[in-house]
Amino acid sequence: MSVVTLIGSGQMASALSFPLIENGHEVRLVGSPLDGDIIDRLRQDRYHINLKRTLHDGIRYYKIEDLNESLQDADLVVCGVSSFGVDWFADEILPVLDEDIPVLSVTKGMLNEEDGSLVTYPEYWERKLQTGSKLGIYAIGGPCTARDLSDHDQSFVGFCGRNLEKLKWIRSLFETDYYVISLTEDVVGLESAVALKNGYALGTALAIGMAEKLGDDGVDHNNSEAALFQQSVKEMMELLKIVGGRPENIMFAAGDLNVTVAAGRSRTVGLLLGKGYPIEAVMEELKGQTLEAVVIATRTAEAVKALAKRGIVNVEDYPLLMHVDGLLNHGEKLNIPWKKFQKIM
Amino acid sequence: MSVVTLIGSGQMASALSFPLIENGHEVRLVGSPLDGDIIDRLRQDRYHINLKRTLHDGIRYYKIEDLNESLQDADLVVCGVSSFGVDWFADEILPVLDEDIPVLSVTKGMLNEEDGSLVTYPEYWERKLQTGSKLGIYAIGGPCTARDLSDHDQSFVGFCGRNLEKLKWIRSLFETDYYVISLTEDVVGLESAVALKNGYALGTALAIGMAEKLGDDGVDHNNSEAALFQQSVKEMMELLKIVGGRPENIMFAAGDLNVTVAAGRSRTVGLLLGKGYPIEAVMEELKGQTLEAVVIATRTAEAVKALAKRGIVNVEDYPLLMHVDGLLNHGEKLNIPWKKFQKIM
Incomplete structure (x- = not known):
């Protein structure tokens, strides 16, 4: 059993709790500063007001003030913010993470620079890390709506990152019959x-x-x-x-x-x-x-x-x-x- | 104005009559040996029983017995048979065609050979030509249902062949506001x-x-x-x-x-x-x-x-x-x- 802390309790991060819980892992769902109402209702009856699904029993819910507690003994951190939370995640979360614990992002998007370069979020975050940081940033891509995943409709996605062995371990946490995952080291491509x-x-x-x-x-x-x-x-x-x-x-x-x-x-x-x-x-x-x-x-x-x-x-x-x-x-x-x-x- | 003879009066060949007629060309639609009923009804009131659309006025209809007449002074021949008519087209039609008149095929499919090779129909027909024949075989690919084309829904396809100048001329016969066409010399690819x-x-x-x-x-x-x-x-x-x-x-x-x-x-x-x-x-x-x-x-x-x-x-x-x-x-x-x-x- 591993401990997975999901930061941002939007639809996709919350949907990922289904395979994680069913695989027997401890799941901690942390609301971003904008997610207060979501966490309040989840604590009440496990119903996610945006996803419109009831989550599994056993998930621990946190507000952002309790971030440190949510990260204690975590084996994996999932970044579940929307693309509008990318800088917040970079500025507020990355600096407090243990660099030995990998981060898996479900945020999709890119930034553009003045010279026309397009920068993926994992690359952007890597640039923001302190010099010498060993923090490994991984990401999820591919066709998957949060609701269909919650409903156990068959889904097929890709996980990417620069360390294939670590990627295989991350996949092992999420992989189920209905959630299958290809791996690639081509972060920019995926x-x-x-x-x-x-x-x-x-x-x-x-x-x-x-x-x-x-x-x-x-x-x-x-x-x-x-x-x-x-x-x-x-x-x-x-x-x-x-x-x-x-x-x-x-x-x-x-x-x-x-x-x-x-x-x-x-x-x-x-x-x-x-x-x-x-x-x-x-x-x-x-x-x-x-x-x-x-x-x-x-x-x-x-x-x-x-x-x-x-x-x-x-x-x-x-x-x-x-x-x-x-x-x-x-x-x-x-x-x-x-x-x-x-x-x- | 050019003369275009379409051999095989199935749905796709018949739908191609819309851009051709609207571009002012003479269109001759020739039923294959299996298309007798289609031609009979078209002659009666221009209604295509499989396409379920009424074709434009002015098309000339032929049965296969009148093939030679339909080919007289033709500038382009279109092969509109289904993939089950590929050999019929090779054996009965190709040998009687003037090798200076290009053929454009709308038939989609491939043949497989014992060694695992996959052969596109244009390649297959080229092999069947008499040694030294200069007959140029071109083809249409891409997403286009015959009914939507007949209804003037916007369509975007590709034409392929080994002679780009000839391809451009063929495109000029078909191209309309609602039927746009990219060109490629990569016949095998398309x-x-x-x-x-x-x-x-x-x-x-x-x-x-x-x-x-x-x-x-x-x-x-x-x-x-x-x-x-x-x-x-x-x-x-x-x-x-x-x-x-x-x-x-x-x-x-x-x-x-x-x-x-x-x-x-x-x-x-x-x-x-x-x-x-x-x-x-x-x-x-x-x-x-x-x-x-x-x-x-x-x-x-x-x-x-x-x-x-x-x-x-x-x-x-x-x-x-x-x-x-x-x-x-x-x-x-x-x-x-x-x-x-x-x-x-």
Whole structure:
């Protein structure tokens, strides 16, 4: 039995308690400063108000004031914050962690730098560590909604990190019949793949919104959704190359794109934009929710534009990303540049 | 204005008449020996009994006896037979074609040889040509249902062939606002990608059937579908490598997988198998329909097994394909080998 401390009690970290508890581990769930209501209700009757599922018996709940207690004798720390908590985790949590205890992150996303570099969160955190720190940072990527995982629907994800032996041990804590896990040392590849898909899920869902707006016109509109899905995979393949990820990681990008277009907030943002709502109205409609797709699409577009200025890429190779950026940030009206998808490959 | 003769009046060839006619070309639609009823009805009121759409005015309809007349002054010949008509097209049609007139094929599929080689149809036909023939064979791949194309839903496909200038001219005949086309000289890559996806659409749809069998259990089951989608992309990437196609073609494989899992007969076969029906019952249920997925999954599995015998691949890298083959051809019961998806990448 191992002791696993999950920091951030959002949907995905909380869902991970299912395989952990069922594998016989001690699970400690720590609310972030924003998670007070979640922890209060969990303590009451184990019901997670956002996940909308009742967690297993036996989990210990902590508020952030009791972080030190939650970390005592922990064998693994899981970072379960949203991408808006990345700096909080870097500044408040990383410095107090024992560098011999590995960290596994479920946070998906990337940061962009002025020169056009895209930086995955594990890389970002590694940079923030004190010189000489041995802290090992690992991460989860791949198609997995928290609710389906909680419901024991079959899930297939990837864990990444620089130490394969440690990764195998981490996998052993989580692996169950319904939660299977491939391993890769290509952190940049896996993490970039699953970050990028949020922006492209928004892009692909535009077709769903456009179809809904047309109403029951007797047309299936499968082609238009597939056209955007296909263009998304193309642009993600190019981006994987740019960041230095291996092309094999496109499996995670495509798998995660599939699940995110089917369900989730990135889909909702794209769908509403596809119906013709301006971004301001979409943001108003979804107020209070973390919209990772908006962040990552914007950052990726900024990176591409910066790289284009340096002559490293051509923005013409990213017509879908550029249009999504236009919709989100530059007041463009919905007008998917289909003709620009045409390339000589 | 060009003259385009489409041989085989199935759904996809007939749907291609929409962009052609709208671009002002003369369209001649020739029924194969099995298409008599289709042509009879089209002549009557332009209604296509399988496509279930009314074609544009102005198309000329031919039965196969009038093939020579249909080919007179043609600028392009389109091969629209199903994969079961590949040999008929090779034996009966290719020999009578003028070798200066290019052929564009919409037939998706591959053949397997005893040594494990997979051969795309354009390659197969090229081999069948008389020595010294200059006949150029081009092909269409990518996500496009015939009905959505007929309904002018936005579609995005690829055309391939060994002569880029000729390809550009062919594209110019078809290209419209709603039908956009990338070009590639990588015939093996594009044609393999879109052939493979039929077998994998069957494999991915197993999850849909499994979910339907469970009924309304309050679970979304998006994870399990995405898990199979992801594993499909992984195995298709490996197979693309084996046949010598460029990895970029995974965009067409993934895009086409997306549309085929959403609609089509490959989905239906997988869905019924996923519900637990044995293959005999599925075949009985779908009697009379061309089931490309069964053919291509079987051929691909045979090829992988033959290559494994020669030490070139490891069947363990294709657990989904092997299980689909087991369901189709070896009396296996549904039992998706999830644990075998776990790899160190």
